[in-house]
């Protein structure tokens with residue numbers, strides 16, 4: 001491991017906004033904030049929005065700045081990426097953000113039934129050869145259903161046509177309710193949206209900027225399950 005990475009890993013251990021649960025905690029289902037994010041961590045009763053595969057946490061942190069009246073938690077397995085978002089949260093003294101370093105596969109171990117209002121899937125790995133590992137597969141959506149409120153929403157933003165097509169197919173096949181969908185978010189569609197939605201969808205992640213520069217159209221959909 002590089003020296004910088006090592007320093008960041010050490011640094012993360014000192015950050016109040018980062019949780020790095022071990023496997024035992026997952027297996028024993030003993031994460032202390034499960035069902036208690038609002039009461040014990042955020043210390044308020046406001047909506048809870050999570051980003052899965054958050055990378056450097058751009059969506060989590062930017063949304064948290066735009067909506068100080070909501071709570072945000074980003075999950076990713078890569079601590080070296082989470083560090084960037086967590087460092088910004090620390091520098092800016094934000095109190096409405098948390099990060100969990102974990103596999104999304106364990107998401108139900110960190111949130112209780114109905115605890116989550118919205119889920120963001122931002123530029124998730126398309127997993128071309130392993131459909132079950134896609135974060136919009138039935139396997140994962142069944143996990144999300146357990147932690148989402150009954151009217152909870154899933155947002156998906158991607159550059160990847162295969163993943164987007166697959167997600168739309170899943171929505172149709174499993175009778176999820178498609179609320180919005182566009183193959184070219186920054187084309188004409190954006191202008192039709194209200195200012196608030198434009199501000200939300202206009203947040204760009206590290207991967208989004210990379211793919212946009214390569215000329216990929218950005219796709220977006222929103223559905224409830």
Ligand SMILES: C[S@@+](CC[C@H](N)C(=O)[O-])C[C@H]1O[C@@H](n2cnc3c(N)ncnc32)[C@H](O)[C@@H]1O
Nearest residue numbers: 053054055076077078103104122123205206207
């Ligand atoms: C292509 S990157 C996108 C990162 C970020 N959302 C962005 O848009 O810049 C995919 C991210 O998902 C994470 N990831 C993929 N599968 C995961 C899983 N099963 N559990 C946790 N993280 C996962 C990777 O570590 C990586 O940071």
